Amino acid sequence: MAGRAVLVTGGAGFIGSHLVDALVAAGARVRVLDDFSSGRRENLAAAGTRVEVVEGDVCDERALDHALAGADTVMHLATRCVRLSLSDPEDVHRVNSHGTLRVLLAARRHGARRVVYVSSSEVYGSGVKVPMTEDHPLEPTTVYGATKLAGELYTQAMTRSFGLPTIVVRPFNTYGPRAHFEGVYGEVIPRFTVRLLNGRRPVIFGDGLQTRDFTYVGDTVRGLVAAVSVREATGRVFNLARGEEVTVRRLAELLAKAIDPTLSPEFTEARPADVRRHWADVSRARAELGFEAPVSIEEGLARYVAWFRETYPDPAACLRDEVVRNW
Structure with a gap:
């Protein structure tokens, strides 16, 4: 990761800020795009001046162009949560589905060499075959889960249609x-x-x-860093969980x-x-990314x-x- 220019959307949030810390420690040049609707500036205190912060919405083209300028890697974590989808499904759709498409299009426009889309175990709905592999049926029960699945489909379509190098990861409850x-x-x-x-x-x-x-955040972050680091992971989908x-x-x-x-x-x-x-069945991530969740x-x-x-x-x-x- 040393020397790579990485944009983390939602980087002031819970998982995003831990990812920022790990990327900075690995020598990456990190920029965060966050609207601070749920993220906090104090979450970025450990990274300090080693991270650049752009305040903006993932649906805002100007904010995206500013944030993506010079970035070669995008890690897209910006999202609205599952409970919000029960009270404000339209905003959850706007950010999670439309916002993801906006990020992908901007990444293509700026020539990003890799995009990691951070999805969710909610795309599966309830487990019908356990442990759940990445080929488990995708039957989300909430608008949130449906929007995260839409983001996956947009991500994969951008690879098939335009050759954008992408990876999809599905963290379980972090x-x-x-x-x-x-x-x-x-x-x-x-x-x-x-x-x-x-x-x-x-x-x-x-x-x-x-x-x-339930998966400890440090373990989830190691999986995210592995996903962006392993070249052969392009085009793949991975569960990240304790198992x-x-x-x-x-x-x-x-x-x-x-x-x-x-x-x-x-x-x-x-x-x-x-x-x-x-x-979760994490055998694919273990075999292809060297992922482990020891906590x-x-x-x-x-x-x-x-x-x-x-x-x-x-x-x-x-x-x-x-x-x-x-x-």
């Missing part, structure tokens, strides 16, 4: 430092953590037997054990269109809770704007 706990972007692990640190029971939507393949199925109920138990074992979860109605089962759910949660305690010494402040039903 967690770790900088993950959102607030509002519509709040994810399950940060939300459980905030409630437990405040002496409140974590709230599970549904029966808690739905499963996810371990964990129920949401077990997740709540593990976090309670780490914070306050007396707090058992409470249950409420299921979230609309929630997938029932996710468990277990127990170790990853311990790291996350330690980071959270240090970063937010007053957890009560994190609970002030909580909305339990955040969609």
Whole structure:
């Protein structure tokens, strides 16, 4: 990666900012394009002056031309989240589908040598054959999942039609430092953590037997860097995950054990269109990218809770704007 000029869209977000840190550490020249609707400038503090920041929308052609000037590699992470697609599906379509096409067209216009499209495990819908390979049926249950799948199809079509070198990666549920706990972007692990640190029971939507393949952010980022580094990966699709199925109920138990074992979860109605089962087969990424995700759910949660305690010494402040039903 040393010396490469890399544009990271959504680079001030949770996963994006960790990717920026890894690229800077590897010697890349990094530029970030972010509209800061969910990303934070403080997420880029570690990279400091070694990263250039362009504030703008991926649907804005001027912003894209500015951000792509001189870039040879594009890593496209900018997105609107799954819960937002339940309340504002049109904006999710605008950013995730139309925005992805805009990024791809701009990358072609500027002669990018490689584009990595960061999709989502949500393109699969619920697992019907597990562990789920990249050839698993694609049956998204939400507008978010459908827009991420549309982005995949645009990405692959740009390769077939115009020879744009692209790669599609499908991260499963990524967690770790900088993950959102607030509002519509709040994810399950940060939300459980905030409630437990405040002496409140974590709230599970549904029966808690739905499963996810929780993957520590450092492992996800290593997979992203591998995808952009391996020339033979062009045109391929890869799952990035720990490769371990964990129920949401077990997740709540593990976090309670780490914070306050007396707090058992409470249950409420299921979230609309929630997938029932996710468990990734990562053998393709292992064989072709050398990918491994060594951080277990127990170790990853311990790291996350330690980071959270240090970063937010007053957890009560994190609970002030909580909305339990955040969609």
